[in-house]
Amino acid sequence: MTTFLQQLFNALALGGVYALVALGLTLVYGVMRVPNFAHGGLYMLGAYLAWTALENLGLGYLSALLLSAVAVALVAALLERVVFYPLRDAPHVYPMIAALGVLFFIEAAVQLRWGADFKQIREPVPGTVELLGVTITWQRVLVMAASVAAMLGLNFFLKRTLTGATIEAMSQNREGARLVGIDTNRVGMLTFAISGALAAVGASLIAPINAVTPSMGEVMNLKVFAIIILGGMGSVPGAIVGAFLLAFAEVFGGTYISFDFADVIGFALLVVVLAIRPQGLFRRTA
Amino acid sequence: MLDVQNLSVNYGHFRALHGLDLTVNPGEIVVLLGANGAGKSTLFRTLAGLQRPSGGSATWNGTPLTGGRPELSVSRGVSLCPEGRLLFPELSVEKNLRLGAYTHRRDRAGTEQELGRVYGLFPALVEKRNAPAGSLSGGQQQMVAIGRALMARPALLLLDEPSLGLAPLVVEQVLSAVQQVNAQGVSVLLAEQNAFAALGIAHRGYVLEGGRVTLQGPQHQLLNDDRVRSAYLGV
Amino acid sequence: DRVVSIGFSGPLSGGAASYGKDTQSGVEMAIAELNRTGIRVKGEKVTFKLVSLDDRYLPNETATNVKRLTSQDINVIFVPHSGGILTVQPLTSRENFLLAAYSSEPKILEANNPMTFMLPPRYDNYLQPFAQTQMKAFGKRLALVGTSSAYGKQWTEAISAEWKKQGGTVLRDNSVDYNTTVDYSSAVTKALSEKPDVMFIGGPSQPTALVIKAAREQGFKGGFIVMDQAKFEQMDTVIPAAYLSGSVGVLPTKEFPGTSIFVNQYQKAYKKIPTSEAGLNYMGMHVIAKAMELAGTTSDPKAIRAKLDAAARALPLSKTVYKLAGVTPDGHVDAEFIIASVRNGKYTKLRVPKVYK
Amino acid sequence: MLDVQGLGIRFGGNHAVRDVTASLPAGQITAIIGPNGAGKSTFFNLISGFYQPTSGRIVLEGQDITRLKTHEVVGRGVARTFQTTTIYRELSVLENAMIGHRVRTKAGLLDALLRTGRERQDEAGSRAGGLRALERVGLAGQAHLSAGALSQEGQKRVGIAMALCSDPRLLLLDEPAAGMNPEETVNLMALIRELVAGGLTVALVEHKMSLVMGLADRILVLHHGQLIAQGTPEEVRTDPAVIEAYLGGHAHGGQMGQAGVSHA
Amino acid sequence: MIRAGNGLWVWLAVFALAALFPLFRPSGYLLDIGVNVMIYAMLAYGMNVLLGFTGQLPLSHAGFFGIGAYAVGLLTLKAGWSFWLAWPAAVLLCAALGYLLGLVAFRTKGDAFSIFTLGVGVIIMLVIERWTSLTGGKEGLNGVNPPAGLEAFSEGLGLRLSGGFYYLGLAALALTVLVVARTRGSVFGRSLIAIRGGEDLARSAGIDVYAHKLRAMMLSTAIAGFAGGLYAVYVGFLGAAATGPVMTFTVLLYLLVGGLGTLAGPLLGPALMYTLTQSLKGLQDYQYIVFGPLLVLLVMFAPQGLVGLWERWRSRRAAPARSVDHA
Ligand SMILES: Nc1ncnc2c1ncn2[C@@H]1O[C@H](COP(=O)(O)OP(=O)(O)OP(=O)(O)O)[C@@H](O)[C@H]1O
Numbered sequence A: 001m002t003t004f005l006q007q008l009f010n011a012l013a014l015g016g017v018y019a020l021v022a023l024g025l026t027l028v029y030g031v032m033r034v035p036n037f038a039h040g041g042l043y044m045l046g047a048y049l050a051w052t053a054l055e056n057l058g059l060g061y062l063s064a065l066l067l068s069a070v071a072v073a074l075v076a077a078l079l080e081r082v083v084f085y086p087l088r089d090a091p092h093v094y095p096m097i098a099a100l101g102v103l104f105f106i107e108a109a110v111q112l113r114w115g116a117d118f119k120q121i122r123e124p125v126p127g128t129v130e131l132l133g134v135t136i137t138w139q140r141v142l143v144m145a146a147s148v149a150a151m152l153g154l155n156f157f158l159k160r161t162l163t164g165a166t167i168e169a170m171s172q173n174r175e176g177a178r179l180v181g182i183d184t185n186r187v188g189m190l191t192f193a194i195s196g197a198l199a200a201v202g203a204s205l206i207a208p209i210n211a212v213t214p215s216m217g218e219v220m221n222l223k224v225f226a227i228i229i230l231g232g233m234g235s236v237p238g239a240i241v242g243a244f245l246l247a248f249a250e251v252f253g254g255t256y257i258s259f260d261f262a263d264v265i266g267f268a269l270l271v272v273v274l275a276i277r278p279q280g281l282f283r284r285t286a
Numbered sequence B: 001m002l003d004v005q006n007l008s009v010n011y012g013h014f015r016a017l018h019g020l021d022l023t024v025n026p027g028e029i030v031v032l033l034g035a036n037g038a039g040k041s042t043l044f045r046t047l048a049g050l051q052r053p054s055g056g057s058a059t060w061n062g063t064p065l066t067g068g069r070p071e072l073s074v075s076r077g078v079s080l081c082p083e084g085r086l087l088f089p090e091l092s093v094e095k096n097l098r099l100g101a102y103t104h105r106r107d108r109a110g111t112e113q114e115l116g117r118v119y120g121l122f123p124a125l126v127e128k129r130n131a132p133a134g135s136l137s138g139g140q141q142q143m144v145a146i147g148r149a150l151m152a153r154p155a156l157l158l159l160d161e162p163s164l165g166l167a168p169l170v171v172e173q174v175l176s177a178v179q180q181v182n183a184q185g186v187s188v189l190l191a192e193q194n195a196f197a198a199l200g201i202a203h204r205g206y207v208l209e210g211g212r213v214t215l216q217g218p219q220h221q222l223l224n225d226d227r228v229r230s231a232y233l234g235v
Numbered sequence C: 001d002r003v004v005s006i007g008f009s010g011p012l013s014g015g016a017a018s019y020g021k022d023t024q025s026g027v028e029m030a031i032a033e034l035n036r037t038g039i040r041v042k043g044e045k046v047t048f049k050l051v052s053l054d055d056r057y058l059p060n061e062t063a064t065n066v067k068r069l070t071s072q073d074i075n076v077i078f079v080p081h082s083g084g085i086l087t088v089q090p091l092t093s094r095e096n097f098l099l100a101a102y103s104s105e106p107k108i109l110e111a112n113n114p115m116t117f118m119l120p121p122r123y124d125n126y127l128q129p130f131a132q133t134q135m136k137a138f139g140k141r142l143a144l145v146g147t148s149s150a151y152g153k154q155w156t157e158a159i160s161a162e163w164k165k166q167g168g169t170v171l172r173d174n175s176v177d178y179n180t181t182v183d184y185s186s187a188v189t190k191a192l193s194e195k196p197d198v199m200f201i202g203g204p205s206q207p208t209a210l211v212i213k214a215a216r217e218q219g220f221k222g223g224f225i226v227m228d229q230a231k232f233e234q235m236d237t238v239i240p241a242a243y244l245s246g247s248v249g250v251l252p253t254k255e256f257p258g259t260s261i262f263v264n265q266y267q268k269a270y271k272k273i274p275t276s277e278a279g280l281n282y283m284g285m286h287v288i289a290k291a292m293e294l295a296g297t298t299s300d301p302k303a304i305r306a307k308l309d310a311a312a313r314a315l316p317l318s319k320t321v322y323k324l325a326g327v328t329p330d331g332h333v334d335a336e337f338i339i340a341s342v343r344n345g346k347y348t349k350l351r352v353p354k355v356y357k
Numbered sequence D: 001m002l003d004v005q006g007l008g009i010r011f012g013g014n015h016a017v018r019d020v021t022a023s024l025p026a027g028q029i030t031a032i033i034g035p036n037g038a039g040k041s042t043f044f045n046l047i048s049g050f051y052q053p054t055s056g057r058i059v060l061e062g063q064d065i066t067r068l069k070t071h072e073v074v075g076r077g078v079a080r081t082f083q084t085t086t087i088y089r090e091l092s093v094l095e096n097a098m099i100g101h102r103v104r105t106k107a108g109l110l111d112a113l114l115r116t117g118r119e120r121q122d123e124a125g126s127r128a129g130g131l132r133a134l135e136r137v138g139l140a141g142q143a144h145l146s147a148g149a150l151s152q153e154g155q156k157r158v159g160i161a162m163a164l165c166s167d168p169r170l171l172l173l174d175e176p177a178a179g180m181n182p183e184e185t186v187n188l189m190a191l192i193r194e195l196v197a198g199g200l201t202v203a204l205v206e207h208k209m210s211l212v213m214g215l216a217d218r219i220l221v222l223h224h225g226q227l228i229a230q231g232t233p234e235e236v237r238t239d240p241a242v243i244e245a246y247l248g249g250h251a252h253g254g255q256m257g258q259a260g261v262s263h264a
Numbered sequence E: 001m002i003r004a005g006n007g008l009w010v011w012l013a014v015f016a017l018a019a020l021f022p023l024f025r026p027s028g029y030l031l032d033i034g035v036n037v038m039i040y041a042m043l044a045y046g047m048n049v050l051l052g053f054t055g056q057l058p059l060s061h062a063g064f065f066g067i068g069a070y071a072v073g074l075l076t077l078k079a080g081w082s083f084w085l086a087w088p089a090a091v092l093l094c095a096a097l098g099y100l101l102g103l104v105a106f107r108t109k110g111d112a113f114s115i116f117t118l119g120v121g122v123i124i125m126l127v128i129e130r131w132t133s134l135t136g137g138k139e140g141l142n143g144v145n146p147p148a149g150l151e152a153f154s155e156g157l158g159l160r161l162s163g164g165f166y167y168l169g170l171a172a173l174a175l176t177v178l179v180v181a182r183t184r185g186s187v188f189g190r191s192l193i194a195i196r197g198g199e200d201l202a203r204s205a206g207i208d209v210y211a212h213k214l215r216a217m218m219l220s221t222a223i224a225g226f227a228g229g230l231y232a233v234y235v236g237f238l239g240a241a242a243t244g245p246v247m248t249f250t251v252l253l254y255l256l257v258g259g260l261g262t263l264a265g266p267l268l269g270p271a272l273m274y275t276l277t278q279s280l281k282g283l284q285d286y287q288y289i290v291f292g293p294l295l296v297l298l299v300m301f302a303p304q305g306l307v308g309l310w311e312r313w314r315s316r317r318a319a320p321a322r323s324v325d326h327a
């Protein structure tokens, strides 16, 4: 029983990790439909910047996190301008491949600058909490809380604020958006910047649990793309549900079948859900 | 006033507008007549800033409209109901309309009032206010497009075939709404296949053929022109 | 002067890059040293040049790289992964090169390839003392949470066999991929649910440390058997030293003068603690250079291979990082790590039974 | 030709078409009119198998086609065009038409790979069928232009050619005259008449009363998804319910200023 | 491009030249690049059938490449089959599995289809990697022998085995091109292109969209398996790495650079990109720093791929003449 509970909490924490990365992508992929495969790269870059800020600049954890968020937001906005904006009218596969090119570049650049070895960010709040006979580290609690907060914030932003609506409007019809007076250039960059900042914040929160390596983004990339489709394109609550579902499938699949096959089970879940609900969990039938 | 001088527009090698001259005076309704492919939509897209001209100029009260920045044109009071509607298909009807008032986003009360007027004009949209715009019937979508253009509270309203796909009763309503809006001082440039009705509310008109103005004049003159009558009025 | 090129084909980008880079750095450093001190083959001064090609762990890329290298008249090629090694083994005679293979896959030796020089030491030497020490100290139940790489899987099988042989109980295999796993907690939870006394773990050092951390945080009080890929001195920097107490694994050695020279030089050049990947490839390159001297040729891989054993035995202590007894006739380096158990930050060396005679 | 019985569909809470029972008589032109959002396009989508009805039956010449898939419906001889012009703009006019012929061919992947006799025969058949259809809509001269280069009206014709190429017996046209000026509308009416003279049954949705009144043998009027009136143009035009819901004050003059009924 | 007429001659000339190449005694490395390009080109042709013609992006492509490769490997190694029997068997297996995948996958559309197949691709790779008792797992499958008779054939020509492989690859590639060319120029192929242009429209034009997509999927996976079989005997060692998404994306990239939906693109793309990556290898740590931006630039400035670039250049030369006609 405690094993079950412990796994439950493990799954929640892992779901939080996936959700944090997926939420950053929801904006550019789920809403704007830009298949930004470089997102994993931004996430990874965020982790390295936070690590550098901590180790080399001697900043505190929070300032490191903020610094990394701002820096990655700028990089992401630049990316939108230089790569995705010119490709806005091209078929989907073109920005996708361009994004892969960017990912290759970021990975290689990071490896060149920081080396290929694992790095570690220390937990800002060390220690664990005991709950119902189950232990969980504060960092994981933080990740879970942050993912839920980010989800609520993002959903509010998209559904309730005018800027949120402009992002959706632009993604659905760029010319139409310009006709009503939306500065699509600004909105495009802003959206990427928010997505980048979310990636960096996620990375800074997750890195203490995991290690920092140039390939950490690659590992996440496929999963978070799957999560967004699983939850239903454009749906923020869908993304978070998708994230937790995937985490539960992996953890409990791993526990009751085999950890060797945990990833297989995760993707199998994706395949099964899409076979039954091709539009994802949270999307109305079009 | 809208002042178009010697305006030319190219699509690659193909020239769609050849040195067009046209004016819309304050408070006027001007109608554009022309066969398919005459260049009406091209003119509208250029005036809205969606298309860059290859020569000539178009100014609204002295400021140029042709900089390729449609978002600026709207804030200067020029609003287009485009061909093809260009709606946001997955957003609700109401969000589509509200976004039409994007340039007035600080003026909440004004937006609410305008929204009420649009719903008054198109009561069919009221029960659809929360439906995604893409799920509406063709004619209902056209209503949303017109409504969205009105929401910007323009000083110059550009309407590219607003009656497309609308039921006769609604066409009538739309045109009378155009008249109403005009009565409040808004200038209107209108393209219509439904030429008789359009000329009925217009002050002046232009006939466009092959990207050139071939005829222009006040309403009654065009209504009585033989060429216009045979080609556009079907009489 | 004659410039002799040495080939390298390994993963230099992507998920396995850190591993590839580490192996490459060992060869690179050895070459830098050799060029500094200078060696003579048949009276002619020889300098080396390393030609590295990325193969992203893909065997067909390794084959392409090897063909490219041999077409540039390169006769010694380092390959650090079993897929690539097994793919290019059939090419050694045809393309005429010495294959310096860094992988402990048994099939590499089984192929009886006359041009292969296999670098990693036999880890099966440590199984017996590891199992014995931990079983005595903590108990008979062993949980398995090693990495699921090919090497990790071999280790897992070997330690399971040894543990059973000594009368212990081996619990379910919960290996996870240390390169892609996002959070180790759940695998650890599952392993702990079977109430183990000892846990077998190990992969690259940092993830291994995170596994230990997860286990300790979930209240595991038993011992760890740490696979030789993970190094105490690296794990130390990531987690509290107290977490390591009760582990057995590879000791950071200071045994030979060569060891500390190597570690110092390496840290100066690469700004990090060397791994055994670096150390063994470093030694391997030195052995090859020595064998070239002894054989009097830089381009006849057969002749070089024939002198490897003699070269290994003649290797000066200043170049010896790990204990080296020679090279077996089938081309396997007969080296060994020093292993130890950790208690409250103190290391106790364990005795290793000899396998090669 | 085609009978529908109690046909209906819901989208969520919205009953877009409700309990419609009607028939499209063979060899005639039936027009369907009604306010925007009345369910006219949806009605076509139901007949052509694009949507599955939530109630009712569709019977084509005595055979129930309610549950058939779109391509099977086309195979049975029901072709359609869309409200907004949808064609393959990047393909040539002829290729567009030939695509419509696919349903009359059998050649599959294996035929393609082995280039069997059937493949060659079907290819030749498609080409001939495509050219014939272009001939009928008056586009034979533009066969090799890219379809996107044509005017709005030309593109509408391409759409009709594509539909004709499937050898339909019943043709559904959704607002074929939208965006056309009176002159072009008259041309289109002539084209439709020719098609019917050639033995085709036509149903069309249109807001242009000049076309509807001048062309239709029968008119069905939909309102809020329901059939509120049907009959000859004369009957429908004077029906108070239709005037109230749809025609407004211009019931008698055709649509404002356009060629009136008298014209037809 | 390449309709019957003059295009046919170009293809014949290209293949004839390629066939002469080994007689000039190139280094083993050059031959090896040749064979690798052929394998990638076959993969790209397979992907082109689905993505280029039908407009569906299958991210499970490398998975079927892997299934073909492992099928040949296992059938020859464990079941003792002859390669000449195992190869077609692998192709049939991939076609059948492709059909089964399509049955479910084509319930989804657009991005969801891509991600669905990505999931399947990852599962295939992971299963290959983890099903140790069958596939050898992470240690891989070693010792797949060259096809019977290939050695003798090569020696008969006075070449080494790699020369034999070169000719085997060339023949397989020629067959692939023929199959794809015929598909494209057929009634069936035109229907695929109609589906790419718009599914709803294709459906209402009377095309059985689902059935056509299924056939396209089968053809695509069969070609992937065909390439995989060649890979298995050529490399002799099989590992899971070559069956995963990275491989799929590599092929996608090659195809895009060559030109989507064209007949020459899937050959030109790999030929250019594979040699390019080979030449960038010399840059070592900087290779991806250069390669990444290069990729972005290629996509941005040659969005129709090499074939598109060529056609644009041709049409620009032809343009003045045409606009005179116009006026
Ligand atoms: N994006 C484009 N690329 C190339 N040519 C175009 C483009 N848009 C329009 N054209 C051409 O420019 C000419 C004018 O088109 P435009 O759409 O302005 O005509 P219109 O008068 O609005 O016709 P309609 O009544 O059909 O809406 C036509 O010949 C058309 O084919």
Ligand SMILES: Nc1ncnc2c1ncn2[C@@H]1O[C@H](COP(=O)(O)OP(=O)(O)OP(=O)(O)O)[C@@H](O)[C@H]1O
Pocket (backbone or CB within 6 Å): A286, B135, B136, B137, B138, B139, B140, B165, D011, D014, D016, D034, D035, D036, D037, D038, D039, D040, D041, D042, D043, D083
């Ligand atoms: N896919 C759909 N999902 C939800 N609602 C739909 C869908 N299709 C149509 N509707 C609704 O059904 C009603 C009928 O639409 P339909 O398109 O049939 O109208 P119509 O009679 O063709 O109108 P118009 O003359 O404006 O084209 C509308 O209220 C529309 O919003």
Ligand SMILES: [Mg+2]
Pocket (backbone or CB within 6 Å): B040, B041, B042, B083, B160
């Ligand atoms: Mg127009």
Ligand SMILES: [Mg+2]
Pocket (backbone or CB within 6 Å): B137, B138, B139, D040, D041, D042, D083, D174
């Ligand atoms: Mg309609």
